[in-house]
Amino acid sequence: MTRKRKTQTPPAESGRFSYDxxxxxxxxxxxxxILASLAARGDGxxxxxxxxxxxxxxxxxxxxxxVLSEAGIVEVWKGQQGSRPQTMYRLTVSGRQRFTDYVNVLESVVADAQVKMQSEAGPRTSPPGWAPA
Amino acid sequence: MTRKRKTQTPPAESGRFSYDxxxxxxxxxxxxxILASLAARGDGxxxxxxxxxxxxxxxxxxxxxxVLSEAGIVEVWKGQQGSRPQTMYRLTVSGRQRFTDYVNVLESVVADAQVKMQSEAGPRTSPPGWAPA
DNA sequence: GCAATTACTTTACATTGTAAAGTGAGTTCG
DNA sequence: CGAACTCACTTTACAATGTAAAGTAATTGC
Incomplete structure (x- = not known):
C-alpha cells in the first residue's frame, strides 16, 4: 500500500562536475x-x-x-566630488574572501576544461549503433 | 527643436572588465x-x-x-543499450571551439582577479569625507 | 529662470533556471 | 494476461532575475 513516489529522482550527492x-x-x-574591477582597486x-x-x-x-551590497559583498559610501554627489563602492572583507573562493573554483573549471586538449585528436566517427536525434 | 534623448546613456565601447x-x-x-564533462569525454x-x-x-x-543542442554546441544520438533507449551527448566541433574560447576568457577573469592579491595589504581606513550609505 | 546634464533609482517586462508532473516504452509479478 | 512499476527522458508551470526605459532630484549652463 505504499504510495508511489511522485517527486523526480533527486540529484546525486555531489557530482564531480557540479561546481557547488x-x-x-x-x-x-x-x-x-564589477568584482574584478573592485578587486583590482582595493580603495574603491x-x-x-x-x-x-x-x-x-x-x-x-x-x-x-x-544585489552585491545586499549580499554584503560590497559596501557603499556616499560623498561629494566637487559639488556633485558621488558614491564609492568597495569590496567588504568577507566579500573579498567570497570572491577569492569563487575564483578558486573558476580555476578548477579551467583546469577541468583543459584536460580536453589531450583528447582533442581523433577522426570523429559516428558511433556505431547510434542515430542522430 | 531636437528632442531630448530619453534613452539612458548607452554603455561605453568596450570596457576593460566587460568580458564580452x-x-x-x-x-x-x-x-x-555539462560542458566540462563532455570536454573530458570526447566520445560522449x-x-x-x-x-x-x-x-x-x-x-x-x-x-x-x-539549450546546448539548439545552440549547436552539443549533438544528440539516440540508441539502445540492452533493451532500454539511451541518448548519447557529445560536443560538436564548433561547440568544442566555443567552449575553448569561453574558457580562455575565464582564464583572463582569474588572472584579473588575482591582481588583487597584491593590493590586499592595508589597514582598511574609512575614506575621509565619505559616509556609509 | 528654464532647459539640459549628472548621478543615480525605480519600474516593467521578457527571459530563463528549476522542480514537479507527464509520457511512453519496456519489464516484472501474480 | 494485465496491472503495477521502473526507466529515460520531455513538458509544463512558476518564481527568480537580468535588462532597458522611464523617473527623480540636485546642479549647471545659457
Missing part, C-alpha cells in the same frame, strides 16, 4: 566584471568608473550593485 | 558542468552519466541539454 562553489550572486557576467571605485569599466547602463549597474 | 567573450549560453553553472556521455556527474535532476538536465 560557484556562488550564484557572483557568477554573473556583469557582476564578475566610483559609479561612473564602474559603468565605463564594465560597459553597463546606469540602471543595470545600479541593480547589480544593489 | 563570456557567452551567455555557456556561462551558466549547470551548463558549465549518456544522460545518466551527466545527471550524476553534474548532480542535476532529470528535468533540469533535459532543458539545459536542449
Amino acid at each position: 562553489g560557484l556562488d550564484r550572486v557572483i557568477h554573473e557576467k556583469a557582476r564578475l566584471g 571605485l566610483l559609479f561612473n568608473d564602474l559603468k565605463n569599466l564594465c560597459s553597463l547602463t546606469d540602471g543595470n549597474l545600479s541593480r547589480h550593485l544593489g | 567573450g563570456l557567452d551567455r549560453v555557456i556561462h551558466e553553472k549547470a551548463r558549465l558542468g 556521455l549518456l544522460f545518466n552519466d551527466l545527471k550524476n556527474l553534474c548532480s542535476l535532476t532529470d528535468g533540469n538536465l533535459s532543458r539545459h541539454l536542449g
Whole structure:
C-alpha cells in the first residue's frame, strides 16, 4: 500500500562536475566584471568608473550593485566630488574572501576544461549503433 | 527643436572588465558542468552519466541539454543499450571551439582577479569625507 | 529662470533556471 | 494476461532575475 513516489529522482550527492562553489550572486557576467574591477582597486571605485569599466547602463549597474551590497559583498559610501554627489563602492572583507573562493573554483573549471586538449585528436566517427536525434 | 534623448546613456565601447567573450549560453553553472564533462569525454556521455556527474535532476538536465543542442554546441544520438533507449551527448566541433574560447576568457577573469592579491595589504581606513550609505 | 546634464533609482517586462508532473516504452509479478 | 512499476527522458508551470526605459532630484549652463 505504499504510495508511489511522485517527486523526480533527486540529484546525486555531489557530482564531480557540479561546481557547488560557484556562488550564484557572483557568477554573473556583469557582476564578475564589477568584482574584478573592485578587486583590482582595493580603495574603491566610483559609479561612473564602474559603468565605463564594465560597459553597463546606469540602471543595470545600479541593480547589480544593489544585489552585491545586499549580499554584503560590497559596501557603499556616499560623498561629494566637487559639488556633485558621488558614491564609492568597495569590496567588504568577507566579500573579498567570497570572491577569492569563487575564483578558486573558476580555476578548477579551467583546469577541468583543459584536460580536453589531450583528447582533442581523433577522426570523429559516428558511433556505431547510434542515430542522430 | 531636437528632442531630448530619453534613452539612458548607452554603455561605453568596450570596457576593460566587460568580458564580452563570456557567452551567455555557456556561462551558466549547470551548463558549465555539462560542458566540462563532455570536454573530458570526447566520445560522449549518456544522460545518466551527466545527471550524476553534474548532480542535476532529470528535468533540469533535459532543458539545459536542449539549450546546448539548439545552440549547436552539443549533438544528440539516440540508441539502445540492452533493451532500454539511451541518448548519447557529445560536443560538436564548433561547440568544442566555443567552449575553448569561453574558457580562455575565464582564464583572463582569474588572472584579473588575482591582481588583487597584491593590493590586499592595508589597514582598511574609512575614506575621509565619505559616509556609509 | 528654464532647459539640459549628472548621478543615480525605480519600474516593467521578457527571459530563463528549476522542480514537479507527464509520457511512453519496456519489464516484472501474480 | 494485465496491472503495477521502473526507466529515460520531455513538458509544463512558476518564481527568480537580468535588462532597458522611464523617473527623480540636485546642479549647471545659457
